[in-house]
Amino acid sequence: MKGPKGSICPLSSEPELEEIVLTEEDEFLIMGCDGLWDVMSSQCAVTIVRKELMLHNDPEKCSRELVREALKRNSCDNLTTVVVCFSPDPPPKIEIPKSQRRRSISAEGLDLLKGCLEL
Template sequence: MGSSSLVVANAGDCRAVLCRRGKAIEMSRDHKPGCFGEKERIEASGGYVYDGYLNGQLNVARALGDWHLEGLKSIDGGPLSGEPELMSTRLTEEDEFLIIGCDGIWDVFMSQNAVDFARRRLQEHNNPVMCSKDLVDEALKRKSGDNLSVVVVCFQKQPPSNLVVPRGRVHRSISAEGLKELQGFLDTLKD
C-alpha cells in the first residue's frame, strides 16, 4: 500500500469505524442533538433540544435531508446543519478495513464489537459484500429497531491475519464482601 489518506465527511448519525490491526478507530462522531457541542450550536442558531430531540422533532443535529421539517432550516443556517464534520488519517499497512453504517447498526454494536465481528467474518470468507450482509443480519438478530445499512471497505487483498495476543498471567480477585454476597446468593439457589 502506498502512502494514502482516508478522509471521512459525516453529517448525521451514521458512523465510520476503521479497523487498524483489530483495533476500532472511530472516524466520525454521531451528531446527536445533546452531544459534542451540538447543543450549543443548536441553541445559538435559535433552536432547542427537548428530550434528546432537535426542536423536539429530530434525533440528529446534522443531516443532508430532513429539510421539510418546520423550524429546522433557514437561509442563514438554522438549528439543523448540513455541514459535515471531517476526520482524516494516514493509512498504514495495519489498516484492514472500514465499516460505514447507519444508526441501526450502532444501536446494537459498539464500534469495537462491530470490528471484531466483521474481522471474524472476513477471516472466514474475505468478502466485504458478504460481511456487510452478515453485519445487517446480526443487527436484526440483536433486535435493532432502526434503519440498517452498512458498507465494508477492505484495504488489503488478503483476509485479516490472526492477532498474536501475548499470554501473561491474569490476576483476578474479589473482595471479601463480594465473596460473601456471592456465597449468600448461591445459598439461596440451593433452597
C-alpha cells in the first residue's frame, strides 16, 4: 500500500471532503467506510437503500442491510455505514414505462445486476 506523499505509513487520518448543494430530488445520504465501497458500487448501495426504505422506511435497518450485503460479498475490511434520510416519507416508487423493444445486457452488467438484487 502507498501512503500520502512523503509518508512511509499507508494510512491517512485526513478525510476526503466534497461540498455538494442538495436539491429536492435528493432522497438520502449513504456514508460508509472503504469496507463497504470495496465490495459495492455507489449505485448498488443506492438501489439497496431505496428498496429497503420502500419496505420499512427505517434508515438504521438500511445501514444494517448494507453491512449484511457487504459481508455476503466477503468484505475483509471494517464496515461502518450510516444512512441519513432527507424526508420522513419513503422514496417514491419509480415507474418504468414498458417498451416494445427487446434489450440486451453484457455479462459484466448482468453480474452487477445480480449482485444488487441478491439481498
